Amino acid sequence: MRSRRKLRTRLIVSFSLFGIGLSVLFAMAALYVRAKVEDQLVVNALQHDVDSNIERLHANPNYQAHSGLVEGWFKSDRTLYKMPLAWQNLDSGVHDISEVGPDGRIHHYKLAVRRKYGLIGFIRYDVGRDEQGKRQLLIGLVAAVVLFSLLSLALGVWLSRRVLRPVTELAARLRDFRRIGKAEPLAPHVADDEVGELAQALDEYSERLTALVERDREFNSDVSHELRTPLAVISSTTELLQSSPDLNDKLRERLKRIERSSRQATEMIEALLLLSRAERRGPTFGEITDAVKVAEDVIENQRPHMRDKPIDLRLRGVQPLKVDAPASVLAVVLTNLVGNAIKYTQNGEVEVSILEDRIVIEDTGRGIKAEEADALFQRGTRGEGATGSGAGLGLAIVRRLCELYGWHVAIRPREDVVGVVATVLFPRANRAG
Missing domain, CATH: 3.30.565.10 (Histidine kinase-like ATPase, C-terminal domain)
Structure with a gap:
């Protein structure tokens, strides 16, 4: 007999472990994707910025090196005219702007504006690389969702087979009993859990049903013997009486009625016994x-x-x-x-x-x-x-x-x-x- 472990407990433990494992894996994957994308974004942006300045300094020793990611300008009301016309009327705050960059392509920027003490400050940040990082993060999350969905499907199939295996085995044994034509105890072959309780109940029901069928078979045999014998005596006796020469017509007619009733009762008994046997065997x-x-x-x-x-x-x-x-x-x-x-x-x-x-x-x-x-x-x-x-x-x-x-x-x-x-x-x- 296997160790007792509730089927309900197995379901709870299995799906709890499954949920915890899936959550941990998703958290680890999210952290990994975020770190990977962020690191790639920062490294690529910094590397591109420093490479760009090195190349320009090599080409022009008098070039004033500056960052291509973050640029700042601070003007007064008198020197504000030197800034692009579209910037001059912007209020304090962060604005989204699109401009043609040095490479001739349109770039998206975040422009921070601050007006205070008669000064106007502008800080521009190129968000194009951030957008590329977001796309990479989105692709990574979609891939993670697909991976975890496939993993969940595989684990769900495995868990369902493992948890429902006792029920499947019990059903297979029941089908085997039907094929071989006799029932054997089910409880010794399954675990001592809810499925074991079901097997015990089926064994008890099978015993009661077998006893009922046996009593029905014995009753049919008794009825067949106990009723057919007196009916046969009645039938043979009426035949002998009808052959008597001293019977009047009235008595002869009554004997014929007895004979017909006896034959009808015999046919009914045979049909009912046949019905009882046939409903069991066909x-x-x-x-x-x-x-x-x-x-x-x-x-x-x-x-x-x-x-x-x-x-x-x-x-x-x-x-x-x-x-x-x-x-x-x-x-x-x-x-x-x-x-x-x-x-x-x-x-x-x-x-x-x-x-x-x-x-x-x-x-x-x-x-x-x-x-x-x-x-x-x-x-x-x-x-x-x-x-x-x-x-x-x-x-x-x-x-x-x-x-x-x-x-x-x-x-x-x-x-x-x-x-x-x-x-x-x-x-x-x-x-x-």
């Missing part, structure tokens, strides 16, 4: 189901539920349609949709149409509002005016089964008369033949 394909035959069986099984309602329940528009899915899944979907159509229709008709790519169930019941159609597929939602002890789970199960196998189920109000149209669309990839 749907199973390869079992081709004849949709027409399933629809016919569903319609016959639903006729006893009409309870003497004046409803015409029929199958029409039959076209060949084979679906790549277990028959129990399609039976559960159609049983819920047809059963709802019968439940909410007091009189009229319920028609089931088999087309080449879909099954359509139309009724003349109470109808629904278009904006409420999608909400009926939510768990626990029942239609307006629903009666009985239903829990509003039928359509929710239908949607889950359809989503699992890639079908599209929808409900909408009828346009011609009051009623509902339910459609199950089978994409090309889910159809056979």
